[in-house]
Amino acid sequence: MSELNPDAIYTGACLCGAVRIKAIGEPDSVVACHCNSCRRHTGGPCAVFADYAVESAIFTAEKPVIFSSSPGVTRGFCKKCGSTISYQGENLPDMIHLHVGVFD
Numbered sequence: 001m002s003e004l005n006p007d008a009i010y011t012g013a014c015l016c017g018a019v020r021i022k023a024i025g026e027p028d029s030v031v032a033c034h035c036n037s038c039r040r041h042t043g044g045p046c047a048v049f050a051d052y053a054v055e056s057a058i059f060t061a062e063k064p065v066i067f068s069s070s071p072g073v074t075r076g077f078c079k080k081c082g083s084t085i086s087y088q089g090e091n092l093p094d095m096i097h098l099h100v101g102v103f104d
Helices: 036-042
Strands: 009-013 020-024 029-033 047-053 057-059 065-070 073-077 084-089 095-099
Touching: 020 047, 036 047, 036 065, 036 084, 047 084
Parallel strands: none
Antiparallel strands: 009 020, 020 057, 029 047, 047 095, 065 073, 073 084, 084 095
16 A cells, blocks of 8 residues: 655546636545435535645636535535536535545
8 A cells, every 4th residue: 555645736627617726745545425415416426525624725727616515514516517526514624525526
């Protein structure tokens, strides 16, 4: 198994490229969620997220539009192409969960 690289920089974008992100360091975790809300948000059987501290995820172009999908939960998406970008919950206010599909 390779060692985690805290100096790694991962970049990504939505489908149209309007929302761009730079994630610094390795994610805290990578998780799949198959709750009803995540399935509806992605249109798939699950959502897979790379979890980062908020300060480690920098939007370098347009920021995602935020939608309150349920009490204490917000989801980010591109206002131009509709790509899913992120999930944030009040239970972990210092974390942002980025959809792995946005990474280059």
